[in-house]
Amino acid sequence: xxxxxxxxxxxxxxxPYDEFNVVVEGRAVLRIDWxxxxxxxxxxxxxxxxxRDVLLEAGVILPRxxxxxxxxxxxxxxxxxxxxxxxxxxxxxxxxxxxxxxxTLEEERSLPPxxxxxxxxxxxxxxxxxxxxxxxxxxxxxxxxxAAAALSEYLRHRHGLRVIQRSKCHGDLDIVRSYVxxxxxxxxxxxxxxxxxRSRSYALIExxxxxxxxxxxxxxxxxxxxxxxxxxQRLLYTMAVHHASITLTGSAGRVALSLxxxxxxxxxxxxxxxxxxxxxxxxxxxxxxRKIRETLxxxxxx
Amino acid sequence: MTHPVTEIAVxxxxxxxxxxxxxxxxxxxxxxxxxxxxxxxYMKDRWVAATLNxxxxxxxxxxxxxxxxxxxxxGGLRSDIGQFKAEVEALKGEGYRVxxxxxxxxKLMTLAAYLGAVEAGADExxxxxxxxxxxxxxxxxxxxxxxxxxxxxxxxx
Numbered sequence: 152x153x154x155x156x157x158x159x160x161x162x163x164x165x166x167p168y169d170e171f172n173v174v175v176e177g178r179a180v181l182r183i184d185w186x187x188x189x190x191x192x193x194x195x196x197x198x199x200x201x202x203r204d205v206l207l208e209a210g211v212i213l214p215r216x217x218x219x220x221x222x223x224x225x226x227x228x229x230x231x232x233x234x235x236x237x238x239x240x241x242x243x244x245x246x247x248x249x250x251x252x253x254x255t256l257e258e259e260r261s262l263p264p265x266x267x268x269x270x271x272x273x274x275x276x277x278x279x280x281x282x283x284x285x286x287x288x289x290x291x292x293x294x295x296x297x298a299a300a301a302l303s304e305y306l307r308h309r310h311g312l313r314v315i316q317r318s319k320c321h322g323d324l325d326i327v328r329s330y331v332x333x334x335x336x337x338x339x340x341x342x343x344x345x346x347x348x349r350s351r352s353y354a355l356i357e358x359x360x361x362x363x364x365x366x367x368x369x370x371x372x373x374x375x376x377x378x379x380x381x382x383x384q385r386l387l388y389t390m391a392v393h394h395a396s397i398t399l400t401g402s403a404g405r406v407a408l409s410l411x412x413x414x415x416x417x418x419x420x421x422x423x424x425x426x427x428x429x430x431x432x433x434x435x436x437x438x439x440x441r442k443i444r445e446t447l448x449x450x451x452x453x
Numbered sequence: 454m455t456h457p458v459t460e461i462a463v464x465x466x467x468x469x470x471x472x473x474x475x476x477x478x479x480x481x482x483x484x485x486x487x488x489x490x491x492x493x494x495y496m497k498d499r500w501v502a503a504t505l506n507x508x509x510x511x512x513x514x515x516x517x518x519x520x521x522x523x524x525x526x527x528g529g530l531r532s533d534i535g536q537f538k539a540e541v542e543a544l545k546g547e548g549y550r551v552x553x554x555x556x557x558x559x560k561l562m563t564l565a566a567y568l569g570a571v572e573a574g575a576d577e578x579x580x581x582x583x584x585x586x587x588x589x590x591x592x593x594x595x596x597x598x599x600x601x602x603x604x605x606x607x608x609x610x
Contacts, residue, residue: 159595166598186599380585380597433594442514443479444592447471450507 152431158419161384163437164406167429171401173387175394183383190383191375199369205393206370208300209386210255211378214346215365221260223362227342228263237340240265242330242359243312244323244345245272248301251389252346252364253308258381267313267341268305269329271320276301280413293393299416300392306417327353334359391421403429456482458518462490462549464540464575466526466558466566469500471507473581476593477554478512480581480603483593487516490549492540494524496562530565537569545573552577555606571608578606 156164165171165185172193173181180202182191190211192202206212214220227239241263247253256262279298305312317329327343327350334341343354343361354361370376378386390397391410399406404427410416425431463481465474474493481488493508495501509521524540526533537553544551553570555563555578570578583589584600593601 162597163594166594185597188597188599380600436515436594439515440592440594443475443511444595446511446514447475447507447592450471450503450510 152426152434153422153424154434154437155415155420155422156434156437158384158388158421159381160437161387161421162380163433163440164423164430165384165399167403167427167433168399168401171399171403173390174398174400175390179400180390181386183386185380185383188378188380188383189375190378190386192370192372194372199371201393203367203369204250205386205389206376207367208249208251208389208392210251210258210382211376211386212367212370213255213259215367216362217259217364220344220362220364223342224256224260224263224344227340228265230264237338238265239340239342240267242266242341242343243268243272244326244343244347244350245275245301246346246350247344248272248276248304249297250346250364251300251304251385252344253304254385257308258379262308262311265313266311267315267330267333267339269315269320269326270317271326271329273305273314274320275326276305292395296392296395296410296416299413300389303417303419323347323350324353326350327357327359331357331359388419388421392416403427406430456487456516458489458516458520459486460549461485461488461552462492462544462547463488463552463554464492464494464537464544464566464570465554465556466562467493467495467501467504467508468557468559469498469504470557470589471504471511472590472592473557474504474508474554475511476581477556477579478508479515479593480554480579481552482515487519488552489518489520490544490547491519491521492524492544493521494526494536494540494562494566496526496528496559526562526565530561533562533565534569534572537566538573539569541570541573541575545575550576552579554579554581556581567606567608575608578608580604580606 168185170184172179179193182193227241231238276298280302315329315333330341343359346364351363391408396409406423406425408421408423410421465477526536541551553566553575555566582602588596
């Protein structure tokens with residue numbers, strides 16, 4: 152039995168489990184308690200930095216200075232006052248999209264009311280996402296999938312973002328300069344948000360106020376993280392973005408989740424394949440549940 | 454694949470959010486299969502017609518042979534209790550095993566549905582609680598299982 156599920160539909164597949172392992176290339180990497188929404192790092196991991204990245208992108212672990220970041224973002228969410236008449240806004244670096252951080256931010260609090268993104272950022276992401284790599288070119292393939300996921304992150308939030316046009320775009324310095332120039336010409340005070348120390352240096356040089364998100368430490372074997380069910384669903388997506396396919400094993404059976412097609416990455420849609428009768432029986436009703444949901448959505452009373 | 458209907462009937466008040474009604478029907482479907490009859494009891498309001506249509510047409514995607522009926526509540530606790538009681542009794546008289554969902558609706562409707570169900574000897578009275586309010590407009594199968602509690606309320610047979 153095979154079916155494509157959006158990230159927000161994965162509970163259908165996961166509800167038959169109490170706990171399951173996430174297996175990558177034959178090795179159990181994570182143990183997930185689905186009922187209590189706890190993620191545990193299994194055994195020894197050969198790639199702690201990669202694991203740190205997927206956990207961060209899923210929002211299971213957060214930047215070390217998250218409280219400080221939220222506080223600064225609140226400052227830059229305020230409307231102008233007679234005392235502080237200049238408009239305050241947030242400006243995004245490319246890595247904010249790669250780390251799927253807008254989704255995390257939205258779940259933690261809400262997006263600031265004025266968020267800007269330089270066209271240089273979007274060009275950088277879309278040029279990598281459009282240069283489709285072959286599966287056998289492993290590093291390039293991972294990089295392509297991550298760019299497609301970053302583009303998906305932009306598309307999810309595009310209605311809340313304002314794009315700054317810029318003709319010259321050659322790297323991180325031009326991203327910073329696009330914000331500096333816009334701030335100067337439009338009278339906006341920007342807070343530049345980045346994970347990258349090099350961009351941080353450029354912002355310092357160009358006197359652009361910024362905050363660097365502090366990447367958390369790589370997880371240790373056996374370490375547990377209490378999280379939410381939504382983030383566990385996101386985690387399966389981010390793991391599939393990094394590894395192309397993962398396997399879930401547990402008492403309800405085995406399910407392979409894969410993510411290879413460009414449109415599926417953009418839509419955050421995974422292909423699930425299983426021989427488990429229990430899970431197959433749930434998946435067989437997916438189409439009908441979708442029709443119910445669609446009918447309710449269309450008929451939503453005003 | 455079409456699911457055959459069972460000798461189960463569901464009586465439910467209606468709220469503006471159709472998910473609490475449809476999720477109640479899905480709860481019954483997952484426990485016992487497609488109900489043969491569903492009775493929707495509602496108070497007059499401008500959104501009611503659209504909500505009733507949405508509930509019926511959406512659930513028919515899963516259970517096309519389920520038969521729906523609509524009953525307008527006249528208002529007033531005593532009268533509403535009587536109407537719920539009469540609805541349950543009528544369905545039991547037709548040989549159905551009757552489930553009453555007391556999740557949707559105003560508190561007064563819930564109270565009327567509960568007391569009417571108890572007086573008529575409904576077979577099961579249930580309440581679905583979703584812990585996380587961000588899932589209130591999510592279909593039951595897409596809500597993590599541990600966030601949903603179904604309470605079988607005392608008073609059913």
